[in-house]
């Protein structure tokens with residue numbers, strides 16, 4: 001329910017007279033300004049000429065860049081260039097964008113998450129984490145150091161999910177006033193769940209622990225979990241995690257046996273870390289299967305990590321599958337319909 005707290009009022013009261021917090025608040029405000037511009041573009045759908053268009057380029061992760069990936073990167077960088085931000089590390093730039101190393105903060109961002117969904121009119125978003133500027137090690141610091149993190153979802157509503165380390169809060173864009181108004185204060189992810197999110201088409205590539213966990217979910221009330229599970233997969237991390245914040249669940253992107261996927265698909269600094277901070281601050285958890293995401297020391301800006309996040313008890317249960325993968329037979333039987 002809206003409680004009439006605007007984002008501006010929330011940030012002003014959190015920052016008070018503290019100079020560093022004031023800088024962090026300024027950066028969040030600029031990220032949201034970028035979000036409003038991006039929401040307008042995304043909201044035009046196929047009326048926007050570049051919607052869904054490919055470029056000839058690839059990003060640091062080897063993904064083909066879409067025109068909107070590049071455009072959203074430029075929109076955010078342009079807004080941050082005269083701000084307390086020294087450097088930006090972005091999914092869409094191989095090298096860090098350097099403004100001025102004397103400034104106190106750095107921003108890690110995925111300017112457009114879920115870009116494979118652009119032309120399908122499904123929710124997409126912008127992820128960001130704000131870190132102290134530690135000079136040369138700017139992005140090679142654990143997510144636990146984040147001063148603020150969150151994401152903006154461009155869906156039926158434009159929503160900001162934010163933590164500054166004082167709980168996780170959701171603000172929605174009131175298009176009439178242009179303000180972001182808080183709709184979910186101090187979100188609490190239910191600790192238990194009967195819903196998981198995974199791209200099941202990768203099942204044959206998973207390790208034993210993931211096979212066993214998902215298999216046990218699929219076995220439902222007749223299996224070891226003794227309850228029926230539901231599955232949802234939007235394919236935009238921001239949308240899947242928004243659902244988890246609202247009604248619980250776990251999001252899974254494990255490492256798998258495909259070439260280049262040993263650590264999954266998601267990038268630690270600008271995808272997993274903001275999500276992990278938001279989840280932990282909402283009473284949930286986020287791991288790479290075993291270790292808390294926020295404790296991992298990234299080796300470089302674009303490094304990948306498996307991600308398991310959401311309802312705390314379920315994330316902990318998955319860690320047990322990794323500690324002792326069950327020996328019972330794999331749940332997706334090798335037998336096919338015609339081989340029975």
Ligand SMILES: O=P(O)(O)OC[C@H]1O[C@](O)(COP(=O)(O)O)[C@@H](O)[C@@H]1O
Pocket residue numbers: 063091110112113114115116199235236237238265266
């Ligand atoms: O296409 P897959 O393998 O199901 O992966 C989907 C995941 O990849 C992502 O699209 C990665 O983010 P980008 O779109 O920013 O590259 C996530 O949003 C999503 O959850």
Ligand SMILES: [Mg+2]
Pocket residue numbers: 110112113114237271
């Ligand atoms: Mg992404």
Ligand SMILES: [Mg+2]
Pocket residue numbers: 069091110111112113114115
């Ligand atoms: Mg992206």
